[in-house]
Structures are given as structure tokens and as C-alpha cells.
Amino acid sequence: MYKGGDAVKAAVLTAPDAISLEDIAVPETNQGDVLIAVRAATICGTDIRIYRGRKTAGVRYPSVLGHEFAGEIVDTGGNPALGTGDRVALCPFVACGHCHLCKTGHENLCTQGTAIGYEIDGAFAEVIRIPARAVEAGNLRRLPDGMSFEEAALVEPLACVLNGQNKVNLSSADTVVILGTGPIGLLHVHLARLRGAAKILVSDPNPARREVALAAGADFTIDPMTEDVEARVKEATGGRGADVVICAIGIPALARQATDLAAFGGRISLFAGFSKGESAEMDVNAIHYRELMVTGAFGLSRKDYDQAFDMVASRRLDLRPMITHRFGLDDIQDALAMAEKGAAIKVAVMNG
Structure with a gap:
């Protein structure tokens, strides 16, 4: 004691x-x-x-x-x-x-x-x-x-991810692009798969992380160092773009890339935290004319935590x-x- x-x-x-x-x-x-x-x-x-x-x-x-x-x-x-x-x-x-x-x-x-x-x-x-x-x-x-x-x-980081996906109303009909497959990006893959996303694409320069993302439920992986991310996303979506784009790593340049990847009516989550004083450039015309929704996602509520806890406790997510x-x-x-x-x-x- x-x-x-x-x-x-x-x-x-x-x-x-x-x-x-x-x-x-x-x-x-x-x-x-x-x-x-x-x-x-x-x-x-x-x-x-x-x-x-x-x-x-x-x-x-x-x-x-x-x-x-x-x-x-x-x-x-x-x-x-x-x-x-x-x-x-x-x-x-x-x-x-x-x-x-x-x-x-x-x-x-x-x-x-x-x-x-x-x-x-x-x-x-x-x-x-x-x-x-x-x-x-x-x-x-x-x-x-x-x-x-x-x-x-x-459970705590999963609950934060749940909050983020709820903000963009990720559903079973959606094609999802996740930028960054660190721990948070991988949790986004796990949860998007559980929610029945139609197609999950991830972009990350780390080949080992891309392999882990596939094991977690991603359908396609993209190496942004050697491949044209926008072209790969358009190819995978019949030229339409992604319904949901999640910035799962705090690199400001990815905010602009997200607007390039989103379909008409797409939703963008600036999920990851950025360092103090950083700013990002986004294509405001794309946001306007393609009616993109851009949202942040911060932290978690007790409701998020309880739902995430139950997902892990029941092994719906391992x-x-x-x-x-x-x-x-x-x-x-x-x-x-x-x-x-x-x-x-x-x-x-x-x-x-």
C-alpha cells in the first residue's frame, strides 16, 4: 500500500x-x-x-x-x-x-x-x-x-480517432485517404475498416508502415516519395477523388494536398496537431467550388472514450x-x- x-x-x-x-x-x-x-x-x-x-x-x-x-x-x-x-x-x-x-x-x-x-x-x-x-x-x-x-x-488515442471520424461522418459508402501511417494513422485505418469504409488508401514514405497499414485493413498504399499521390487516388476512385481525407500527421503541406485529393463534396480532417506557429496553405477555390468541408478534431469526450473502450474490450478491434x-x-x-x-x-x- x-x-x-x-x-x-x-x-x-x-x-x-x-x-x-x-x-x-x-x-x-x-x-x-x-x-x-x-x-x-x-x-x-x-x-x-x-x-x-x-x-x-x-x-x-x-x-x-x-x-x-x-x-x-x-x-x-x-x-x-x-x-x-x-x-x-x-x-x-x-x-x-x-x-x-x-x-x-x-x-x-x-x-x-x-x-x-x-x-x-x-x-x-x-x-x-x-x-x-x-x-x-x-x-x-x-x-x-x-x-x-x-x-x-x-483506448485513449482510439477515442480521439473516433472523435475525428465522427466529425467527418465517415461511413460505409466512403473512400478514405489517410495521410501518414504512424500510430494515429494506423488507428484511423483500423477504425475505418471497422466502420465499413468502401475503400481505404494510405500514403506514407515508410515501407514498413505501409505494410502494417495493409495488415490493419488498408486496400492500397502509396509512397509519396516515388509516386504521384493525386494520380494514384484518382486512379483508385475512377477520377472522382476521396470522400474523406484525413491528415494523420502534423505536416502543414499535407493540408494543401488534402484539398487536391478530395472529391466534390468531400470532407477533410486536419486531425494531427501542428507545432506552435505553423501555418498551412490550402486551395480556397477548391474548398469553395467543390464544396469541401474542412474540420479539425481535438481530444475526446467521455462518450468517445466509452465507445472506444467497448470496441477494444469486445475485441471488435484487436x-x-x-x-x-x-x-x-x-x-x-x-x-x-x-x-x-x-x-x-x-x-x-x-x-x-
Whole structure:
């Protein structure tokens, strides 16, 4: 049993490019707060951007990153509905619940909310504190038998992908182009296949990633370094273009490419986050005359999280192959380096 004041290990970010393993005190808790022993935390591209100083909004120094995780309850905070040893995962964003955005169904955009791994210390640690407000709001989910901590950690990014595909109303009649097949792009492939997309094309310069995309359910792959992406998309769609184009990597030039690839009436998702200060050029005439819809997609709601959780728990989506590398918390810098260089699909930091 952990208690306040005990020393535990955590990967502490003290400045851009500066993260180190330190002994910190077990977080102090108030009534209703829950302590979780982290068993698996996966590395997100946003963690890398924060680590490298390319994302600064909401970032504190010192702080602990990590918002994709699952673990075991070691202190229930007096909540009779929870038990020590319960295996749980959690939607890491805690919306305020009473602002205009929350009341109108946009809690993922709540500006008064708090997020684990940002305003609240995250999961690259042995133990994490879950505020009572998150527990009371229903952000915790118990893991069913057979669902691993690693799989549960992947629910959060899948929920974000679900939010993005809902924004463009991706349906079974659609031809979909996904630009970028990093972990997020591959999750888009998995989910688009589950939703019955008519045809899925992916563009990525990494041949290994293209092969993984095919295994995940893509119908065609394109190497943008050697092939004309627009010509390949037009060839695959009888000259019509794609119903949905998803920018799954934060490269501004892809925003312009997306308008070139979209069919009349097509929908474009600028899903990936871009670094602060970046801008993109888009073909505004194409948007106007072809009636293209362009939308962003940010974060997740509890509804998204619950739906994604059920997809993974029921194995309608089997995301286990996405975890390709595992590291202990002691090797957090090696884990971040592996995730950053793109040789892995998804990197998990394991405890216990």
C-alpha cells in the first residue's frame, strides 16, 4: 500500500529536452481521490512534442507526462464502489461540466477542464493520483478479464480517432485517404475498416508502415516519395477523388494536398496537431467550388472514450499488435527515443 510521503519513481520533465527519473513523494490525496499503480503507459506523439518543446500550452515545469495508461487501484479514496486491486483505465480529460461547450455536447473543447499529463501529473510514474472529480464524473472504467493493461492504454488515442471520424461522418459508402501511417494513422485505418469504409488508401514514405497499414485493413498504399499521390487516388476512385481525407500527421503541406485529393463534396480532417506557429496553405477555390468541408478534431469526450473502450474490450478491434516495443520506467529516455525515431508502432512503458 502506498501512502502520502512515500517515495516512488517518476519521469520528471524539467525543461524542453530535459527528462529524468527521480524519486518523488506519493501524491497527497483528498477524500474521493484515487491512487493508481500504473502498469502500462503508452507514448503519444503529443508527449514527444511536449518533451521537445514544440507544444507549450498547458505544460508545466516540473511535471510528469503520460495520458494513455491503465493500472491497479491502490487507494480507493473511500469510494465504496471501488476496490483495492481493481484493474482500471481512465479517460484523462476532466471537463468542467457546466460551461457552454460542455452543455452543448463539446466537452472535449472545454476550456475550464483539466487533463492528466498536462495540468495534473501523468502516468510516466509508478503511482498516479486521479482527482475525485474525475471519479465522480465516470471517467474510470474497470477492465474486463482478458483485457490487458497495454490494450487499455490504447483506448485513449482510439477515442480521439473516433472523435475525428465522427466529425467527418465517415461511413460505409466512403473512400478514405489517410495521410501518414504512424500510430494515429494506423488507428484511423483500423477504425475505418471497422466502420465499413468502401475503400481505404494510405500514403506514407515508410515501407514498413505501409505494410502494417495493409495488415490493419488498408486496400492500397502509396509512397509519396516515388509516386504521384493525386494520380494514384484518382486512379483508385475512377477520377472522382476521396470522400474523406484525413491528415494523420502534423505536416502543414499535407493540408494543401488534402484539398487536391478530395472529391466534390468531400470532407477533410486536419486531425494531427501542428507545432506552435505553423501555418498551412490550402486551395480556397477548391474548398469553395467543390464544396469541401474542412474540420479539425481535438481530444475526446467521455462518450468517445466509452465507445472506444467497448470496441477494444469486445475485441471488435484487436489493437494488441500495435504495441511493438516495451520499456521499463527506468528506461524512459530510451522509450521516448524509440517512439520519436519512428521505428516502433506504439511504445509502452511498463511497471510491475
